[in-house]
Amino acid sequence: MTASDPDVAPARRPRDAQATRARILRAASQEFARLGFAGARGERIAQRARSSERMLYYYYGSKEGLYRAVLEAAYLGLRQAERTLELDALAPQAALAHFCRFVWRFYAEHPEFIGLVNAENLAQARHLRRSGQLAELALPVVEQLRALLARGLAAGVFRAGIDPVELYIAVASLGYFYLSNAHTLSAVLGRNLKDPPQLESHWAASEDMILRFVSAR
Amino acid sequence: MTASDPDVAPARRPRDAQATRARILRAASQEFARLGFAGARGERIAQRARSSERMLYYYYGSKEGLYRAVLEAAYLGLRQAERTLELDALAPQAALAHFCRFVWRFYAEHPEFIGLVNAENLAQARHLRRSGQLAELALPVVEQLRALLARGLAAGVFRAGIDPVELYIAVASLGYFYLSNAHTLSAVLGRNLKDPPQLESHWAASEDMILRFVSAR
Amino acid sequence: MTASDPDVAPARRPRDAQATRARILRAASQEFARLGFAGARGERIAQRARSSERMLYYYYGSKEGLYRAVLEAAYLGLRQAERTLELDALAPQAALAHFCRFVWRFYAEHPEFIGLVNAENLAQARHLRRSGQLAELALPVVEQLRALLARGLAAGVFRAGIDPVELYIAVASLGYFYLSNAHTLSAVLGRNLKDPPQLESHWAASEDMILRFVSAR
Amino acid sequence: MTASDPDVAPARRPRDAQATRARILRAASQEFARLGFAGARGERIAQRARSSERMLYYYYGSKEGLYRAVLEAAYLGLRQAERTLELDALAPQAALAHFCRFVWRFYAEHPEFIGLVNAENLAQARHLRRSGQLAELALPVVEQLRALLARGLAAGVFRAGIDPVELYIAVASLGYFYLSNAHTLSAVLGRNLKDPPQLESHWAASEDMILRFVSAR
DNA sequence: TATGAATGAGAATTCATTCAT
DNA sequence: GATGAATGAATTCTCATTCAT
Numbered sequence: 061m062t063a064s065d066p067d068v069a070p071a072r073r074p075r076d077a078q079a080t081r082a083r084i085l086r087a088a089s090q091e092f093a094r095l096g097f098a099g100a101r102g103e104r105i106a107q108r109a110r111s112s113e114r115m116l117y118y119y120y121g122s123k124e125g126l127y128r129a130v131l132e133a134a135y136l137g138l139r140q141a142e143r144t145l146e147l148d149a150l151a152p153q154a155a156l157a158h159f160c161r162f163v164w165r166f167y168a169e170h171p172e173f174i175g176l177v178n179a180e181n182l183a184q185a186r187h188l189r190r191s192g193q194l195a196e197l198a199l200p201v202v203e204q205l206r207a208l209l210a211r212g213l214a215a216g217v218f219r220a221g222i223d224p225v226e227l228y229i230a231v232a233s234l235g236y237f238y239l240s241n242a243h244t245l246s247a248v249l250g251r252n253l254k255d256p257p258q259l260e261s262h263w264a265a266s267e268d269m270i271l272r273f274v275s276a277r
Numbered sequence: 278m279t280a281s282d283p284d285v286a287p288a289r290r291p292r293d294a295q296a297t298r299a300r301i302l303r304a305a306s307q308e309f310a311r312l313g314f315a316g317a318r319g320e321r322i323a324q325r326a327r328s329s330e331r332m333l334y335y336y337y338g339s340k341e342g343l344y345r346a347v348l349e350a351a352y353l354g355l356r357q358a359e360r361t362l363e364l365d366a367l368a369p370q371a372a373l374a375h376f377c378r379f380v381w382r383f384y385a386e387h388p389e390f391i392g393l394v395n396a397e398n399l400a401q402a403r404h405l406r407r408s409g410q411l412a413e414l415a416l417p418v419v420e421q422l423r424a425l426l427a428r429g430l431a432a433g434v435f436r437a438g439i440d441p442v443e444l445y446i447a448v449a450s451l452g453y454f455y456l457s458n459a460h461t462l463s464a465v466l467g468r469n470l471k472d473p474p475q476l477e478s479h480w481a482a483s484e485d486m487i488l489r490f491v492s493a494r
Numbered sequence: 495m496t497a498s499d500p501d502v503a504p505a506r507r508p509r510d511a512q513a514t515r516a517r518i519l520r521a522a523s524q525e526f527a528r529l530g531f532a533g534a535r536g537e538r539i540a541q542r543a544r545s546s547e548r549m550l551y552y553y554y555g556s557k558e559g560l561y562r563a564v565l566e567a568a569y570l571g572l573r574q575a576e577r578t579l580e581l582d583a584l585a586p587q588a589a590l591a592h593f594c595r596f597v598w599r600f601y602a603e604h605p606e607f608i609g610l611v612n613a614e615n616l617a618q619a620r621h622l623r624r625s626g627q628l629a630e631l632a633l634p635v636v637e638q639l640r641a642l643l644a645r646g647l648a649a650g651v652f653r654a655g656i657d658p659v660e661l662y663i664a665v666a667s668l669g670y671f672y673l674s675n676a677h678t679l680s681a682v683l684g685r686n687l688k689d690p691p692q693l694e695s696h697w698a699a700s701e702d703m704i705l706r707f708v709s710a711r
Numbered sequence: 712m713t714a715s716d717p718d719v720a721p722a723r724r725p726r727d728a729q730a731t732r733a734r735i736l737r738a739a740s741q742e743f744a745r746l747g748f749a750g751a752r753g754e755r756i757a758q759r760a761r762s763s764e765r766m767l768y769y770y771y772g773s774k775e776g777l778y779r780a781v782l783e784a785a786y787l788g789l790r791q792a793e794r795t796l797e798l799d800a801l802a803p804q805a806a807l808a809h810f811c812r813f814v815w816r817f818y819a820e821h822p823e824f825i826g827l828v829n830a831e832n833l834a835q836a837r838h839l840r841r842s843g844q845l846a847e848l849a850l851p852v853v854e855q856l857r858a859l860l861a862r863g864l865a866a867g868v869f870r871a872g873i874d875p876v877e878l879y880i881a882v883a884s885l886g887y888f889y890l891s892n893a894h895t896l897s898a899v900l901g902r903n904l905k906d907p908p909q910l911e912s913h914w915a916a917s918e919d920m921i922l923r924f925v926s927a928r
Numbered sequence: 929t930a931t932g933a934a935t936g937a938g939a940a941t942t943c944a945t946t947c948a949t
Numbered sequence: 950g951a952t953g954a955a956t957g958a959a960t961t962c963t964c965a966t967t968c969a970t
Contacts, residue, residue, distance in 0.1 A: 247406050611895055660916045670888055678839055699881070
């Protein structure tokens with residue numbers, strides 16, 4: 061039959077558990093990011109996943125179980141992206157700039173991540189704390205920053221006494237807040253912050269701020 | 278009955294309505310900040326306000342009406358606080374530092390504000406855009422910053438070319454993100470960011486960053 | 495209006511909380527007795543109570559809460575009936591016969607009681623144990639039996655050494671089992687045990703058995 | 712593969728099916744006895760049987776089919792046990808006592824039987840009536856009792872006019888009710904009726920009652 | 929003989945809201 | 950001005966069962 065025809069790429073293979081699970085997870089990711097845990101609707105998730113509400117429970121047990129899976133996948137995605145970072149090949153200042161751009165671009169390209177983290181903070185990280193597989197999530201990056209700061213200090217381009225955690229938070233703040241609060245800020249400032257030129261100019265200023273912060277002089 | 282006797286001094290009755298409204302608003306503020314619009318429960322709000330669910334509708338018409346009232350009160354609170362800001366009396370650098378601390382302290386002292394803004398961004402500022410009394414909310418502050426930057430430039434302590442909106446966003450980012458994301462960050466970093474010394478050291482580093490950013494040298 | 499007309503007996507008064515609660519309880523009693531906890535359907539209860547499913551939750555919180563209320567009401571009914579028992583005015587043997595008939599008639603006239611107790615035993619008395627207001631339920635009757643046995647002994651018509659609890663259990667067994675297991679027994683024995691003459695002849699034999707059991711000679 | 716190799720002695724395979732069926736039946740027996748038809752869960756049965764839910768349907772077609780099989784097995788067990796009864800070798804009174812003890816011990820040793828009969832009565836013997844292989848189930852025992860009564864009458868130790876069906880019901884009542892209602896009775900009486908000494912003393916009193924009932928004097 | 933994937937129908941429960949006094 | 954009773958429409962979740970291999 062067509063299903064076993066090797067030439068035809070099947071648009072939606074039935075009985076492919078992995079694919080179904082993945083479709084549900086992706087749909088749920090969007091829904092939870094947009095509406096938070098309480099606002100998310102199983103029905104909409106099922107529709108977007110081209111599956112049935114029943115399957116959410118089949119694979120994830122409950123709304124909360126699905127939410128948790130979504131959250132874990134989101135953090136896992138960030139961590140895997142961070143693994144690809146290569147800062148050692150660049151000069152300290154260029155490396156730091158690269159790091160900033162990397163983080164900010166990740167945020168910009170993963171609006172569901174922003175939404176999910178927002179939702180989770182609204183819920184006081186209740187679900188995140190219950191999930192086992194986190195904790196080591198940001199640390200690798202912090203270590204990379206610590207090494208970079210030391211390298212820059214040795215090279216005479218960075219000043220001493222900078223806490224890498226603080227630096228990480230500053231970088232994250234400048235990228236995250238702008239996107240996460242774009243809606244209220246746009247309403248209040250009367251500018252459309254999601255405009256690409258606006259975004260680039262924000263990033264340029266932010267990069268400038270970060271580099272001035274660590275600069276030796 | 279005695280309650281309607283016009284001769285008796287209205288010790289309790291006339292203020293009741295206002296007091297009840299206020300208690301409901303406060304309770305709703307906490308509930309919406311903690312759980313977002315969809316997650317908030319009329320029943321809980323009524324309980325915390327020591328009133329009945331019926332009264333929510335009596336005074337605010339609908340859940341959305343109540344939410345809007347809460348949101349407006351929150352932004353109004355920020356705006357009124359900003360009115361008390363006196364930057365002109367201080368030297369430019371001290372004034373900017375004062376401004377930072379003012380903003381950050383407001384966030385720290387108004388966790389419901391953070392929660393509400395978070396909730397509103399999750400909802401893509403849907404309610405804020407519909408509400409009339411906003412728009413001019415941040416602008417006065419931006420104007421104050423613009424003036425301050427000009428003063429600092431004239432005094433030779435600030436450099437040229439700084440966008441006051443960008444500066445405002447940077448200040449807000451550094452204060453807001455830290456508090457808003459304290460839950461997930463604490464979980465991920467293994468530090469309790471809400472600790473007062475941690476907070477102060479973050480604020481010191483942030484103030485340093487802002488001042489270096491605008492500094493002439 | 496008609497609602498306040500004292501002459502008209504209102505078939506179903508709206509906004510009469512007590513009446514609504516009572517109708518729901520009665521309907522639930524029948525449903526649970528007939529089908530057990532798991533088999534009972536909220537929808538059917540609501541219909542029979544001429545109310546809505548929503549009201550079950552409004553008044554009783556959950557299916558389990560409703561079931562518990564039903565159970566408590568059933569035991570309370572038995573206890574109140576037992577309070578009307580007057581054994582002292584009769585001669586010992588007549589009093590014991592009267593007691594038997596009283597218990598058996600109660601069972602026969604309250605088939606929901608049988609059903610509920612059956613259901614509850616199926617569930618290993620899980621709900622009954624959790625309910626506070628029981629424990630003293632059968633004891634008053636046992637005390638009455640103890641006094642009766644003493645009186646009969648003194649009068650020389652009853653023999654010594656009879657445990658009133660055992661006597662109570664025997665009386666209950668002979669009446670309860672017959673009705674509770676009438677369905678399976680009828681199927682197995684090929685007689686319709688619910689036939690009134692059959693029932694009366696069973697009661698006569700049982701009364702005979704009880705009296706012979708306690709008889710002095 | 713090796714499993715289908717016709718030369719290999721079928722050590723495990725051929726018995727598997729039967730063993731699986733039996734495990735399912737046993738697990739279902741417990742589940743239905745504890746929770747009734749409506750309360751029973753296929754999932755739990757499958758788990759306890761170390762099989763899959765799918766197998767329930769594979770072997771028994773439907774939940775109802777499985778329940779019917781369980782019920783039939785339970786009654787068949789009773790009937791087979793009754794076949795082993797040997798009353799003729801004993802003196803009439805000893806034979807009757809033996810009969811009582813036999814019935815009561817069967818109940819005590821087969822709590823699922825009690826549970827299933829309870830469940831079936833709750834369901835108004837719906838399933839039992841539909842099942843073919845019953846009807847003659849209790850009759851053989853009743854005939855044995857009839858013969859025993861006649862023998863005792865002839866021997867001058869039993870009185871005349873006793874209905875064997877009534878006697879059977881009395882014996883069953885005294886044994887069944889005590890066990891079936893042990894949960895609610897224990898809760899209400901404050902005694903743990905399942906205690907072995909309690910049970911034996913109940914049986915002794917009951918045996919006494921039955922013997923007095925039929926006794927010539 | 930066996931099994932993992934899938935599902936439709938229905939069940940319990942919740943939510944925001946209105947009615948009637 | 951205040952309140953208890955009532956409700957319709959979802960929403961989450963469960964259950965017995967079938968499909969496809």
